[in-house]
Amino acid sequence: MKRTLALILALALTLTLFAGCGTGNQAASPSPSGATGTPAPSDSAKPSESAKTEGYELALVTDLGTIDDKSFNQGAWEGVKKYATENNLTYQYYQPAEGTNAAYLEAIGLAIKGGAKVVVTPGFLFEVPIYEAQTKYPNTKFxxxxGEPHTEDYKTYKTEANVQPILYAEEEAGFMAGYAAVKDGFTKLGFMGGLAVPAVIRYGHGYLQGAEVAAKEMGLKEGSIQAIYNYSGDFNASPEKQAKAAGWYGSGTEVIFACGGSV
Structure with missing residues (x-):
């Protein structure tokens, strides 16, 4: 999934930049040390002299995960790096201090203050912040x-010209995971999601549907497929989640579809 996401993002960046993302120049200035959402250290090459004075042209703002979460953040970061490297652009990522709309907006603001002409935001958690940012920063591309930009109460959906939303059919990927698991001979399945949000729910539902279809094709008796289904409540790794997974395996679960950042 990471590789596919990186390729999709690289294509989106191409389309976005060719659409004229450089029409508005925000003055770049370094953010104060220790401030909320300050840029995190990146493994990018040393910036050129112009980059040192003008800031970073391309920015990623992470959600609750990290750039090595083997999920959306890492895939997005790899896409940003790939595109920036191939097109000689400077780039950086920013980590919000906490998982709130205000913190996401502050990190977005710091990225733009640092010179970002295009800001990449991975995941549904940015729908409300981008709804506000798209009009607050009309000369920046997002x-x-x-996800799609909307108000916090979900009553208003609006996407301005400076926003490129990319939506996925997560249920299709989940379907293939469940289908392949059963076709490979597994009948005791587990699904461990992060937060019970639309994207994760679609992965899980697709997973169970794929398993069911595969079982029917193979002529397995009704009830042959057993599944344990759980949402952990966040996207972080923890000893508790490891213990839960170990318990599932100990009780006979053969394969677990982990769907939720570092879960």
Whole structure:
């Protein structure tokens, strides 16, 4: 999934930048040390002299995960790096201090203050922040992965011209995971999601549907497929989640579809 996401993002960046993302120049200035949402250290090459004075042209703002979460953040970061490297652009990522709309907006603001012409935001958690940012920063381009800008109460959906939303059919990927698991001979399945949000729910539902279809094709008796289904409540790794997974395996679960950042 990471590789596919990176390729999709690289294509989106191409389309966004060719659409004229450089029409508005925000003055770049370094953010104060220790401030909320300050840029995190990146493994990018040393910036050129112009980059040192003008800031970073391309920015990723992470959600609750990290750039090595083997999920949306890592896939998005790899896409940003790939595109920036191939097109000689400077790039950076920013980590919000906490998982709130205000913190996401502050990190977005710091990225733009640092010179970002295009800001990439991975995941549905940015739907409300981007709804506000798209009008607050009309000269900046935004790529919103797996979401559409809307108000906090979900009553108003609006996408301005400077936003490129990319939506996925997570249920299809989940379906293939469940289908392949049963076709490979597994009948005791587990699904461990992060937060019970639309994207994760679609993965899980698709997973169970794929398993059911595969079982029917193979002529398995009704009830042959056993599944344990759980949402952990966040996207972080923890000893508790490891213990739960170990318990599932100990009780006979053969394969677990982990769907939720570092879960």
């Amino acid at each position: 790529i919103l992965l797996d």
